[in-house]
Amino acid sequence: MSTAELPKLITLKEFLALPDDMDRELIRGEVRERPMTKRNRFHASSEATLARLIGNWVAEQPAPPGKVYSGEVGCILQRDPDSTVGIDVAYFSAQTVARQSNATTMIDGVPVLAVEVLSPSDKLEEIAEKISLYLQSDVKLVWIVDPHFKTLTIHRKGAEPELVNINQQLRAEPYLPGLVIQVSDIFS
Numbered sequence: 001m002s003t004a005e006l007p008k009l010i011t012l013k014e015f016l017a018l019p020d021d022m023d024r025e026l027i028r029g030e031v032r033e034r035p036m037t038k039r040n041r042f043h044a045s046s047e048a049t050l051a052r053l054i055g056n057w058v059a060e061q062p063a064p065p066g067k068v069y070s071g072e073v074g075c076i077l078q079r080d081p082d083s084t085v086g087i088d089v090a091y092f093s094a095q096t097v098a099r100q101s102n103a104t105t106m107i108d109g110v111p112v113l114a115v116e117v118l119s120p121s122d123k124l125e126e127i128a129e130k131i132s133l134y135l136q137s138d139v140k141l142v143w144i145v146d147p148h149f150k151t152l153t154i155h156r157k158g159a160e161p162e163l164v165n166i167n168q169q170l171r172a173e174p175y176l177p178g179l180v181i182q183v184s185d186i187f188s
Helices: 012-016 041-059 094-098 124-136
Strands: 023-027 030-034 067-078 083-092 113-117 141-146 151-155 162-165 169-171 180-182
Touching (some): 041 067, 041 113, 067 124, 124 151
Parallel strands (some): 113 141
Antiparallel strands (some): 023 030, 023 083, 141 151, 151 162, 169 180
């Protein structure tokens, strides 16, 4: 099914009824389709490492901790118009995790941290739109990881993007207190 056959704006319910034959996201009620992304080992390694490092931090937090997810975790960011995305790595607060039910496989709520690991097929316009959507939806931190250049760009609402490289540390203050990652560890 191509986007030309779909109505201009659709609801979350209509989106969830679409077949799983394409990589799809629902951005402000509009379906965005693309062929399934072919991941490479650098993407997969960066995603797995970040999920582990953030997961280690989560394990050290007082109860109830939030939760880290990876592997294109489905997330409902906004309603009316609906926006759902797949996030490479995301950290959700304990409050958001506690509100989930078995009614949907997607997480209904905004993550504190959304991490996108760039793939060779990613387009600048799509990444920029996703960053804007995250920040408009009140995601506190957005990290864009570039395995090719071994850099990470930090986005926060109302602040200029910050680029860090393998010679620097990544800090998630004040939103994830105490989370410090040596950037080189992400790419080792």
